Amino acid sequence: MMTVPYADVPIEEKTRLFEEVKADARYDSYLYGCYECGICVAACPSARFYDFSPRKIAQALAREDVELVYEQMNDDVWNCSQCFSCLRCPRGNSPGGLITIMREVAVKNGLRTTREALAGYTRIIYKIMTTGTQVSPDMLQEDAFPDWGPGVKTVSDNLALWRRALPPETMHTTAQSWQVEERTIRELYAIWKWTGTLDMIAQVDEGLHDIMEEVMDDALEESGIDLGP
Amino acid sequence: MASDTLNKALNVINVERRGTGVETRRTFTPDPEQAQDEDLREAVLELEREGEWIVQRVPEPYYEAGTKYGRKKKIPYEKTWHHKSCGQCGHIPGYSTSIFWLNRVLGYDYFDPRDQTSCTAWNYYASATSNQAAQAAVAMRNFAAAYETGYFPVIHCGTSFGHYKEVRHELVHDHDLRRKVRAMIERLGRPFVMPEEIVHYSEWMYAVRDELKARVVHDLSPIVATVHPACHYYKLQSGDAIYDPEIYGGQRTAAVTAVVQAMGAEVADYSTWYDCCGFGFRHILVQRDFTRSFATLRKIEVMKQEANPDVVLTHDTGCVTSLDKSQFAAQAHNRSVGVPVMSESQFAALAMGAHPFRVTQLHWHSTDYRPLLAKMGIDAERAWAEFQDDLQEIEAGRLDYLTWDRVL
Numbered sequence: 001m002m003t004v005p006y007a008d009v010p011i012e013e014k015t016r017l018f019e020e021v022k023a024d025a026r027y028d029s030y031l032y033g034c035y036e037c038g039i040c041v042a043a044c045p046s047a048r049f050y051d052f053s054p055r056k057i058a059q060a061l062a063r064e065d066v067e068l069v070y071e072q073m074n075d076d077v078w079n080c081s082q083c084f085s086c087l088r089c090p091r092g093n094s095p096g097g098l099i100t101i102m103r104e105v106a107v108k109n110g111l112r113t114t115r116e117a118l119a120g121y122t123r124i125i126y127k128i129m130t131t132g133t134q135v136s137p138d139m140l141q142e143d144a145f146p147d148w149g150p151g152v153k154t155v156s157d158n159l160a161l162w163r164r165a166l167p168p169e170t171m172h173t174t175a176q177s178w179q180v181e182e183r184t185i186r187e188l189y190a191i192w193k194w195t196g197t198l199d200m201i202a203q204v205d206e207g208l209h210d211i212m213e214e215v216m217d218d219a220l221e222e223s224g225i226d227l228g229p
Numbered sequence: 230m231a232s233d234t235l236n237k238a239l240n241v242i243n244v245e246r247r248g249t250g251v252e253t254r255r256t257f258t259p260d261p262e263q264a265q266d267e268d269l270r271e272a273v274l275e276l277e278r279e280g281e282w283i284v285q286r287v288p289e290p291y292y293e294a295g296t297k298y299g300r301k302k303k304i305p306y307e308k309t310w311h312h313k314s315c316g317q318c319g320h321i322p323g324y325s326t327s328i329f330w331l332n333r334v335l336g337y338d339y340f341d342p343r344d345q346t347s348c349t350a351w352n353y354y355a356s357a358t359s360n361q362a363a364q365a366a367v368a369m370r371n372f373a374a375a376y377e378t379g380y381f382p383v384i385h386c387g388t389s390f391g392h393y394k395e396v397r398h399e400l401v402h403d404h405d406l407r408r409k410v411r412a413m414i415e416r417l418g419r420p421f422v423m424p425e426e427i428v429h430y431s432e433w434m435y436a437v438r439d440e441l442k443a444r445v446v447h448d449l450s451p452i453v454a455t456v457h458p459a460c461h462y463y464k465l466q467s468g469d470a471i472y473d474p475e476i477y478g479g480q481r482t483a484a485v486t487a488v489v490q491a492m493g494a495e496v497a498d499y500s501t502w503y504d505c506c507g508f509g510f511r512h513i514l515v516q517r518d519f520t521r522s523f524a525t526l527r528k529i530e531v532m533k534q535e536a537n538p539d540v541v542l543t544h545d546t547g548c549v550t551s552l553d554k555s556q557f558a559a560q561a562h563n564r565s566v567g568v569p570v571m572s573e574s575q576f577a578a579l580a581m582g583a584h585p586f587r588v589t590q591l592h593w594h595s596t597d598y599r600p601l602l603a604k605m606g607i608d609a610e611r612a613w614a615e616f617q618d619d620l621q622e623i624e625a626g627r628l629d630y631l632t633w634d635r636v637l
Contacts, residue, residue, distance in 0.1 A: 024361070025361065025399075025403050025405070025406060026361065026399065029402075043503065043504075045504060045505045045507060045509075045523050045527070046509075046519070048523070048527070049519050049522055049523065050519075078511065081505060081507070081508070081509040081510070081512065081519075082354035082355075082509070082510050082511075083460040083461070083464070083505035083508070083509075084391075084460055084461065084464045084465055085460060085464060085503065085504070085505055087464050087465070087467065088464075092265055100353075100354070100357060103356075103357035104357040104359075104360060106357070107356070107357050107358055117511075118356055118358075120514075120515040121355065121356055121511065121514060121515050124352065124355070124356070124514055125352065125356060125358055128315075128347065128349055128351075128352045129352075132346035132347060133315040133318070133319065133346070133347045134315040134316070134319075134347050134349065134351050134352055135315045135316045135319035135320055135351070136315075136319050137319050137320065137322075139319070139320075140319075140320060145554070147517060147521065147554075147557065147558040148554045148557055148558075148595055149554075149557035149558075149595050151557075151592075151593075151594075151595050154592075155592075155593060161620055161623060161624060162592075162593075162620075163322075164623050164629070164630050164631065165587070165616070165619055165620055165623060165630070165631040166322050166326060166590070166630070166631060167326055167329070167330070167587070167588070167630075167631055167632060167633045167635070167636050168325065168326055168329055168341055169341070169630075170313070170318075170341050170342075170343055171318050171322055171325070171326075172630055177313070177314075177315040177316075177317075177318035177319035177347070178313055178318045178343070178345075179343045180343060180345070180346060181343045181344050183344070184343070184344050184345065184346060184374070185346075187370055187417050187419075188346050188367070188370070190413075190416070190417065191363055191366045191367060191370065191413060192363065194366075194413050194416075195359075195360055195362045195363035195366060195413075196360065196363075197358065197359050197360060197363045200358050200359070200360070201358060204356075204358060225416070225417065226416060228416070
C-alpha cells in the first residue's frame, strides 16, 4: 500500500495552505489549465538535474490535489531555478510564478523544509534587507566560493584597494555594492515593516529577525518616517 | 595554448562554425494579435489621466526599436538614471563601469544615483522572503527617486528589468495593490510614478550601435562570439523585448547580437541558446553543484563544440557570474571549458579602446581572458603593469581614487 507523504500533517492544514496559495492575487493569471504537453519540462533547467517537473506543479494545482501540492511545497519548489523558461507554455501558464507563490506561502508558514532549504542563505537575507544591495564585494571570500578558483582570494586580499581603483564615484565600497544614502535605506526598512516582510523572516530564522528588527527600529526612530498603525 | 594555435588545431579536426542564420524555413512576422502579454502603454497613460499616477516620459530625442510582436519601444539616448545592479557593482564592477564609460565616450548625459536600492528580486526569486506589495513598493520607490532627478531610469540588470515589467503588469491590473503601494510611497513623501517605458541598458546599446561601431579601434573580424540571451530579459513579459528582422530572422531577441555584429565580430549560433545559464538565484549561492553542472554541460561545452567561440557575451548579472565562475571547478573533471565571459558592454568598451583593467576590470573575472585580448590586439601585460602603477599611486596616497579623467 502506498503511503501518503507527510501523513502526519492533517488534511485541514494542507487545505489551508493550498487555499492561501490560491488566494494570491496573481494565481489566476498564472494558471489556465494544462495540456500535459511537457513543453515546460523540456525548457526547464531544473528538470534536467533534479526529480522535478513544472508540469506536475501546474497539474497538481489545477486538479486541486492538496496532498500533492503540500508535498511539492516541501520537496520540490526549492529546486526551481526561477528562470521562467516555462513561460513557453502554450496555455499561458506560469509554473515558475506558481512556484514563487508556493514558496512565499511556505515561508510565511515556516515549514520545516523551508527553514532547511534556506539555512545557508540567511546571511544574504541580512545583507539585502539591511543594506539595500544584495551582493556586496566583501562577500567574495574563498571559504564561501572555493569552487570559483584562486581569483576569489586575490579579490578578497586586494578588495579595499581594488574598489578604490574603480572610476564610478558610487562604487568605492566594500560592504555595499554601491553607496546607498541613509534616507534611502530607512525608506527600505519602512517598506519591509509595512508589508510584513520583516515578520516573514521570523518564520525562517527568529534570531536573524530579532537582529534585523533592532537595526531597523533604531534607524527608523531617527528617520522621521511615520510608521503609523 | 595561444588562441590562434588553438584555432588552427580545431580547423584541422574540422570543427564547424555556424553563422547566425536560424536553421529553419519558418518565417516570423511580428503580429500584435499573437502577443501573450498585452501592450500596457495605453493602460499606463489611462491611469495617469485618472489621477492614479504620474507617467515619466521618455526624454527626447529617443530611438524607436522594434519588439517581438511589432510595437515600437522608445529608448532614450541620454538624461538617463542608471539603476545599478548589485551583482554587477559588487562582483563584476567592470560591467557597470563599462556602461558608464560608453555613455561618457559618446557624450551622453547620465546620472549615477545613491538614492537607489537593489530591486531585491534576486533575493525574492531565491528565498521568497518578501511579497508582491513589498516588491512593487521597492520598484516604485526607485522610480520616484529617478523622477525627482529629472533623469529617466535605465536598468542594468536583466532580472531587475524583467521583475519591474512584472511589477508594472501587476500594478496596472490590480487596483488594490496599486492603492496599497501608492499609500506607502506617499507616506515616504515621494511621488507615485510609472515610467513610460521600462528600459534595459542592452536596449540602449542596441539604439547606439552605429555610434559604437564608428568608434571601434580594434579589428574584431577574427573574433567569434556566442551570445547567451538572458531569460529574465526576454521571457518575462516577452512582448517588451527588442527584436529585429535582420537578427535571427526576428525569431530571437536582437539584444547583444545586433550590437556585437554591428561592431564587426562574428556571432556564432549554438543549439542550447534558449537554455538558462543555471544561475537559479538560490542555487548560485547555496547549491552551486546545480549551477556548475548546468552552466558547463548545457552551455559552455555546447558552445565550444558547436561554435568554438573566443568569448561568451551576455547582458545580465547572473549570466556573466554563472557562465564565468562555473568553469574553474569543471577543469578538475577535464570538461571542455575555458572561454572568457563578459557583458557586451565590456566587449564594446574593449573594442573602442577602453583599458582592460581600469575600465572593464577583467581581473575580477575567473576564466582566462588574455587569449581574447591578444586576438583583439590588446597588450594585456602592458595594461596590467599600467594598472599596477595606478594601484601603487593609490596606496602611496598620491591618488585617492582612480578617476574618470584617467580612463577617458
